[in-house]
Amino acid sequence: MKSERIYDSLTNLDDAMIREADTAPKRRKRYLPWLGAIAAVLAVAVLAGVLLRPGGFVIEAHALTLPEYPAAAPYPDLMDYIGENGEISDADRETYYEKMNEWYSDDAERQQYRNEYSLQDLSGFLSKTLPQFLGGTDSENRVYSPLNVYMALALLAETADSTGRQQILDLMGVSDMDTLRTRVHAIWNANYCDDGVRKSVLANSLWLNDQVNFRQETLDLLAQNYYASSYAGAMGTKQMDDLLHNWMNEQTDDLLKDQIDALELDDDTVAALVSTVLFTAKWDEEFSESVTTDGVFHAANGDEPCRMMHQESEGNYYWADHFAAVAQNLEGGGSMWFFLPDEGVTPEDLLHDPQLTAFLLTNGNGNGIWENQKYLIIQKQIAKFDVASQIDAKKPLQELGVTDVFDWTKADFSPLTQEAQEYNVYVSDAIHGARVMIDEKGCKGAAYMIILEGAGAAEPPDERVDFILDRPFIFAITGTDGLPLFIGIVNHPNV
């Protein structure tokens, strides 16, 4: 009997998947449709590199190149097709299959891209940039998006030449431009998703001075490999700044509006390269708002009040020489990791801990690489937070060996414009802004939308552990491929 083959093959599924189903799910009320899209985790990052030269004057910007984005069919919700009587009509079933197949097809394509690179390809980049971008914080919050900076550096490498380009490739751990294009294209496609369940939207653009002649072949290449739009207009005008702000705010859902609206393109600007990431996801297991309590966060410079979320769940508890780690899974894939430094160890100390980078690149799995883990009942207490930072990326990049593009005597941007040497084009500024916020579920008053009820035949594990984030800690949001999208230090939860 053919169905016996399915039965047999189900038996050997991965243990984690079987464990996930060994207790009855908590019963939930249906979400109102408008609540479905609201986020529990919102994160955004921006990096802008600004190149300078004496400039001209025109009124408004126009698009030179617009990329074609990959398809992302929406994930159909079965409940939308089932009637009040619990039945589904033949026509609705057919529609559901059609939508499901469209989604499968797009998702299969995304999965193919994930096979084209390994997280280990980014290990050098991550271990070098992590302390540079997050270090020296003292007692401030700091957020860094490795994915965002990687994308922005790829754009910069395409527009630069000579040793400037090579220095960027060295930092990115890439041997040549063909490898860079293939890898970044795969990373972009593997991480770009807006299917109604997951929202991980990457966007790139170039803002060009229309008094300068740019190489169309480079703009086309950037559109094709990096999905970068190119716009030309009059630098130093309010209209151009507004257009830039509108584009960036739209891509980042207004989360960094204060920072973005303060950016100005003066009339010496030749071009601005912009890369953005917007990430939104709901927890797989939401926190109950009704059990969130007032708490105390023991910051480095004194105690401060915070709102503490509570949740008890089964899962893997990881530990290393200087930290413990726990994951909170995200709906549709990916996780948010929380790293609690041991007493007497600061988040800053952990940035230099090779175990942290190793952990980030294996997501605690790595085919048994990470041995110190135990499946336990974990009593989580996590301070709600909303943290943002703006980092001057020039100094960290220079310290990491990317120097020539910042030096007008050495910079070579001839791939971008044939007039590069004439105007001594170089990178004048590089800014990285990022913000991450979490809460119980991301929507006001949604606590009463959920009925939590435990039931099931299986026995829970007989051990439990408390995981209390009430002192400075590190977090990381990883995508479905395990790539760290955002990493940050929370010194003040700010909620």
Next chain:
Amino acid sequence: MVDKEIVSLYLERKEEAITETERKYGAYCRQISRNILTVKEDAEECVNDAYHAAWMHIPPDEPQRLKTYLGKLIRNLAISRYRKNRAAKRYVGVEVLLSELDDCVPDGQSPERAVEAHELTQELSDWLLSLKKEDRILFLRRYWYGFSVKQLAQERGCKPNAAAQRLYVLRCALRDYLTVKGVAL
């Protein structure tokens, strides 16, 4: 006693291993066995067979997750028992499960390729991972753990018809997925 200690007892060939396994996972094993075989005496024998199999296979096996290790043994032993005795006995649980899983079998109208067991497991795993968690758990609680549709409906707070309908849609979705992937069974 934690799993590691119980597994150590097996490794040290101490009979307490069986007692401790029964103490910790007896109810879990019995639940799966009864769900699948439905005949109480046979389900009980199946659990004892699973303990015996664990005793025989640890070592060399050294399971990290004793619970799922035992669950897998039970499922394998239950289907073996069904295959051996199906002419003489009615094991309603597994019969119904297999008959429902028939819905997942591609109709053979599209190009197909023969797949090894581990490849089929991988395809099933990929498909399950693509589901929403709620659907994945529902499917596995029915077709891995063998819980009744009625119980699953209670757990979800819906009518049995709605749970059955949802399972049907998922089975058809799996059939379509296997068809698209060209899997021959």
